[in-house]
Amino acid sequence: MSETFYIVPEEQHNSLVKAAYQHRGYNVSEADYAAKFSAYASRHGIRTHNALKALHLDHLFGSAAGGCMPGAGIEKISSRFAASEVWNANKKLGQATGYEAIYKCMQLADQYGIGMVSVDNAFHYLWGGGYVLEAASKGYIAYTNCTAALTEVVPFMGKYPTLGTNPHSWAFPTQEAIGFDIVIDWATSVVAMGRVQQFLREGLELPPNAAVDIDGNPTTDPAKVNALLPFGAHKGYGLSLINEIVGAFIGGSLPTIRSRGAKGSGDKHTPCFYFYVIHPEAMSGGAFAKGRNQSENVKTVIEDILGHGNENCLLPGQMEAEFKKRCESNGGLLFSEKEIEAFNEIATESGQSEWQLSSFAKAN
Numbered sequence: 001m002s003e004t005f006y007i008v009p010e011e012q013h014n015s016l017v018k019a020a021y022q023h024r025g026y027n028v029s030e031a032d033y034a035a036k037f038s039a040y041a042s043r044h045g046i047r048t049h050n051a052l053k054a055l056h057l058d059h060l061f062g063s064a065a066g067g068c069m070p071g072a073g074i075e076k077i078s079s080r081f082a083a084s085e086v087w088n089a090n091k092k093l094g095q096a097t098g099y100e101a102i103y104k105c106m107q108l109a110d111q112y113g114i115g116m117v118s119v120d121n122a123f124h125y126l127w128g129g130g131y132v133l134e135a136a137s138k139g140y141i142a143y144t145n146c147t148a149a150l151t152e153v154v155p156f157m158g159k160y161p162t163l164g165t166n167p168h169s170w171a172f173p174t175q176e177a178i179g180f181d182i183v184i185d186w187a188t189s190v191v192a193m194g195r196v197q198q199f200l201r202e203g204l205e206l207p208p209n210a211a212v213d214i215d216g217n218p219t220t221d222p223a224k225v226n227a228l229l230p231f232g233a234h235k236g237y238g239l240s241l242i243n244e245i246v247g248a249f250i251g252g253s254l255p256t257i258r259s260r261g262a263k264g265s266g267d268k269h270t271p272c273f274y275f276y277v278i279h280p281e282a283m284s285g286g287a288f289a290k291g292r293n294q295s296e297n298v299k300t301v302i303e304d305i306l307g308h309g310n311e312n313c314l315l316p317g318q319m320e321a322e323f324k325k326r327c328e329s330n331g332g333l334l335f336s337e338k339e340i341e342a343f344n345e346i347a348t349e350s351g352q353s354e355w356q357l358s359s360f361a362k363a364n
Helices: 011-022 027-041 049-060 093-113 128-136 193-202 234-250 293-303 318-330 337-349
Strands: 006-008 075-077 084-088 114-120 139-148 168-172 181-187 274-280 333-335
Touching: 006 011, 006 181, 006 337, 011 027, 011 337, 027 093, 027 128, 027 318, 049 128, 049 193, 049 337, 084 093, 093 114, 093 128, 093 139, 114 234, 114 333, 128 168, 128 181, 139 234, 139 333, 168 234, 193 234, 193 318, 193 337, 234 274, 274 318
Parallel strands: 084 114
Antiparallel strands: 006 333, 075 084, 114 274, 139 168, 139 274, 168 181
């Protein structure tokens, strides 16, 4: 049986999220970015990185713990490279930093064909797919990775969690070719910790071989999860390692003390971000078969991949696009009863009116 969702008007959702962030000291611009991003994630069915996850992270490691500084300004480091920038985010809100970085990358790509922004001293930016999809919707190819807030993943053949869930996110402007933009977005663990929290909230079990308990034994009980396992064994481990090494080149410090550890030790405790945007014209060879243009060629390649009996295969981003259509047809964002209860805890904290479940229609 499919889960029951209730339709929450986006304006009502955004009003509460903005109020919650401003209650915690964030300025109007930061609160706007946070609400925009949370709505974008929810509209695409990303329940592991919606406003509930964002505010939970802020409480644990952000404004309440000194890991994120409301109102912080971004310092742009001088560089001799025209198509790239390096920023010191000074622990600015991750969603605000992420949006500004992807916008800058698009601007650079318009001028140079490619644009790159590396961010040091950051705070968790939530769903990387949201930023690259934003770029893809405007016609760009985009990539981002980050070092996760915490080390929660055990390396392949290891015992102790020394890696983050360390996501990679790619998006491609394929709206014209196939009706939606492809987004390839994954944590390098079998499941994200946000999924563990969601399953705990919903009373569901995890898939096998996704997590271990405090003794290092496999568990499917989200309440007993102490650490996660990389997907694909050594392959997921290698992908996760990429993020840590990229972060190290930017300026990141020891993964195991990120977002925690003794303050005042002289070391750093902040994540790093990496953004990269390509203008499609900058990589076009122009020699497309049978006189096709670039978009037609992309469509033809995808059709070949999904042909030959593969017609029922899903493309990355297809489920997100379908959930977006479902939200649009229902005229709002879709949340479960448990999620609405969690939003009401936020409303109480920030002095806002609670949402009444009976006031929301059930989604089709």
